[in-house]
Structures are given as C-alpha cells and as structure tokens.
Amino acid sequence: MKKIDILSALFSISFILAVFFNPLYSQNIYEGILLDTVKAGEFDNGKMWTFNHPPLDYFKSVYNFHPDKNWLDNVRMAALKFATYCSASFISEDGLVLTNHHCGRDAVISVTKTDENLSVNGFYAAALEDERKVPNLFVDQLIEIIDVTDIVQKEIDKGGNDVEKMELKDTKGDELVKQFEEQLNLKCEFVTLYNGGEYCIYAYKRYDDVRLVFAPENQIGFFGGDYDNFTYPRYNLDITFFRVYDNNQPLKTEHFYKWSITGIDSGDVVFVVGNPGSTQRLKTVAELELLRDQTYPSYLSMLNFYLKMTEAMNPQTEQERIEQENQYFEIQNSLKAISGFLKALNNPYFMAKKKAFERDLTNKVNSDTKLKQKYGNLWNDIKDIIKNKSEDENYQKKLDAKNRLLGKLVFEIYGPKIPPDATFTLRIADGVVSSYDFNGTVAPVFTTFYGLYDKYYGFKKKYPFSLPEKWQNPPADLLLETPFNFISTNDIVGGNSGSPVINKNAEIIGLAFDGNIESLSSDFIYSTENNRMVGVDCRGILASLKYIYNAERLFKEMEKGKIDGNN
Secondary structure (H helix, E strand, O other): HHHHHHHHHHHHHHHHHHHHHHHHHHOOOOOOOEEEHHOOOOOOOOOOOEEEOOOOOHHHHHHHHOOHHHHHHHHHHEEEEEEOEEEEEOOOOOEEEEOOHHHHHHHHHOOOOOOHHHHHEEEEEOHHHEEEOOOOOOEEEEEEEEEEEHHHHHOOOOOHHHHHHHHHHHHHHHHHHHHHHHOOEEEHHHHHHHHEEEEEEEEEEEEOOHHHHHHHHOOHOOHHHHHHOOOOHHHHHHOOEEEEEOOOEOOOOOOOOOOOOOOOOOOOOOEEOOOOOOOOOOOOHHHHHHHHHHHHHHHHHHHHHHHHHHHOOOOEEEEEEHHHHHHHHHHHHHHHHHHHHHHHHHOOOHHHHHEEEEEHHHHHHHHOOOHHHHHOOHHHHHHHHHHHHHHHHHHHHHHHHHHHHHHHHHHHHHHHOOOOOOOOEEEEEEEEEOOOOOOOOOOOOEEHHHHHHHHHHHHHOOOOOOOOOOHHHOOOOOOOOEEEEEEEEEEEEOOOOOOOOEEOOOEEEEEEEEOOHHHHHHHOOOOOOOEEEEEEHHHHHHHHHHHHOOOHHHHHHHHHOOOOOOO
C-alpha cells in the first residue's frame, strides 16, 4: 500500500470514529443514517387515490396504463362498503358479493340455528333457496361524488373563532346530507378530505337484503390465530360470500368484477379498491409526539386490562364461548396494532422523514408572503393547543380547526398529487406483486397449500394451527402447489378488509385481508420497502371451493359471472 493510501485510510477511520462517537453527531445517527440528511419521500403520504381525483398521468407514466371513464366507473360501482367496518365487491351479475371471513363472522353467528355451529363447521347454501338473510346487514354502492367545498367554506368563514367555525361546518354538513338525500333518493354522507381542504357528498345506493351464501370454518378462515395476525407468510382462506337481493330476487347488476382464471405473477401491477378506515399521515410532528408519549401508552394499558377481563370470563354455552373468542381476538388485534404504531413512532428514521416533510412545507410557507400571513403561525398554534389541552374543554375542536387549515394548505400547495388521509370512503390504491427482505431472508411472493400443511404438521396439528375435518386429508385433485396467499405493495389499512384486488382488466386476482407487521407504520407513513398487503389468491379460492367444499354452484357462478342455469 502506498503511503498516501495509508494516510487516506487513517483519515477516513478517524472521521468515522469522530462522527459516530461524538455525542453531538451520534444523537442524529440511526442505523448508519445521518438523520439530518433524511428527506421526505414522494409517496410518504400514500397511494389511496380518490375516484374524483384519479392520478391518470401517474398511472400512464409508471404502468403504461390509462384507464378511461368507463373503466373507472365500472370499478367504482362494482366495489361496495360492507356495513360500517369492511369492504366488499360484486363478482357476478346476479348480486354475488365477496368479502373477508373476519368481516362476516358476526353475520354467520346471526343466522346460526340452535342445532348448528356454523362458526366451527362453516356454511354453504347448495341451492339458491338455502341462502340465509342476515338481520340488519347492508352494503353500500357509491353512485356519485359531489364537491361541496365552496359551499361549506363560505359557511365556515362566518365563524368568529375556531369553535364556531367547526360547529358551522358540522351543521352545514348535516344540511347538505338532508338536501342531497331528498334530491337524489340515495343514502348520503358528508365527507371531509384533507382535514378540510376538500368537502364532498358521497351518494350511495344501499342494499339491505343481504344473504349468506358461503362461509368457511373459523379455523381455516383464521388459521394461525393471533400468532399469525399481522404477519407473513400466511395460509388463510379469509373469504365469505353473500348475495344481494332486490324484491326477493337476486339483484341484477351490470357492474361486477369478473374472476381471473390465470391469476398473477411477481412484478404484476394490481389495484386494491376499498374503503380504508383512517390514517394520520397529515398530522404534525407535535401531534405524533403526543401519540407516542401519552396517548398510545395509555391505550395499551387499557387494552391489557380488558384482555385480562376477557380471559377471566367463564362462558356457560357454546354461543358465549364464541362471543368470548371474538372479543378476545378483537382486543388482541388492537394490542398488536397499537404496539406496531408505537414502534413506528419510536423509530428515529421514521420521525426524521415526518420532520423533513413538515420542514419542506414550512419552507414553502415562509417563502411566500401570502401563505406566510395565512399559515405562518400554524405549527406553533398546534403546539400551544397541545400544551394546554388539559385546561381547555374545547381542545379537540380547536385542534380540528387548526388541522383543517393544515389540510387546506397541503391541498393548496400539492393538490391531489398527495392523497387525503383515509376516511372509510372508496379509494383505489396501485401496487406491485413483490417480495421483501425479512428475518435475514426473503419472503415468498406466494404461499401454497404445501405451506399450509407443513405448518399444520409442524405444529403437531394443535390449535391455532389445527385444521377443520374437511381439510385434514386433501383430495388428490387439489394441487398443493396452487398459490394460496400472496403479497403486494398496495397501500391498505383497517377498513380495507374484504377489498377486491384487481388487474388492469378489472378482474379479481385476490382479496385483501391483512398487512404484514411492517405495514403498521402506514397509519402515519407509507413505504414500499417492507410494507406489504396480504391477500387470498384467486386460484387458492377457486381450488378450495372446487376440491375441499365441492361448492359447484358457487364456483361455476364465479367462473361465468352469473348464476349457472344448470344448477
């Protein structure tokens, strides 16, 4: 080695040691990354696009795909909101509806007769007349989106202070819902987007005669139990079929997704169409720090208390046992989710990206005289409200008012290039079928029936890795290499459960049912690095219906897109 090379090497080592061991520098380094240099990503705020602002130029440039109005209208009207908590879709012209098993669990319980245990044994209506109406269940089809921003903003401007402004907004929203319901004869919802940067009326056709067609056993619908929840690889038949009726006959609909027979492969572009519940991506850093330091730790303590109470229950009947199991699952689900949120907020790199976005936004404000006059004190105002929250009974309304201004600012600067936070309204999210690195290895894009049985035997057939009787000895016709579950980079959160996953031809290629553990940070920030949606593969669904359940009437309708006249 030359003398100059030795000197260079020594200098490099000295510099590295100085940086990493200097207290001033080390506080700003995380996993080898100098946090002060971290920049906000183009899609940190996600890809949950609204149907009134579809990113057509982006779709064209990235995927060479330019959906026309007919494609978008059909995709929108084939999708459904399932009750008040999930997503679903029409998959035949005769009103057949597909959603997740965990979305339909309560419906299955509600139609179970005294001598049955449908949660354990599953349900299949072999004939049309065997389909069972579910009490109080409804699905909503989005017919129209009406922009009412100007109307609402004029009303808000009449308020003398933040509290009055928020009250005027709510009152005007109620008035608009009533007005448009009378005008359109549809179920209407007042929707706030960008925290108030945009206001819309979403008009729905509501169907309230919904009947159960098929539900698998709980043990295959939620194979692996809470151990596998928010993880991957997965092996879940998380599906349930319903049918919408109109005038006591199967609904005839021109808007439905056809079933893909060929399925997908790694690298394919796919779209999730569903109703993500809520996200917090537009919150300020000060608000995120409040969640990290106070809100979520308190919530975790409360959930652990409720979990112990649930575990202490002593169910006397099978029905009580099922209810206890469902409650236990819901609490465990919340515990895992909140723990994931807290882990994300304690991640310095994650918080550095949020700070970078906020810094970019404040720089844009401070460099524009009009913006600075209107929004310049916004972040300090939010910090002051948080600081005095325990002393202010109007804390939440004041904070909402400031977040409304923040949303207006974001929409004013970026427009729909940044999608709004999730609001349990219909969105379309693009993604790619793709693997990711985890646990020192690489995740398979698809799992198969082979993997299901490997786990079943690997855990010695013990719950929650046991299988229902129908599944314990698979028939020879079931090809075990058939894809069962899969992953993609689509942007989803709670509320997306039951969302159809479609290809460019608007064909069903799968059904979203979960995200991996790395996806929990997407409540605040979206990433394609390790964040993955988990879905049931269309080929695995069809194979299960054909070879495990012999549900001929059902799978023929799925293949043809209509009720088969021979069954």
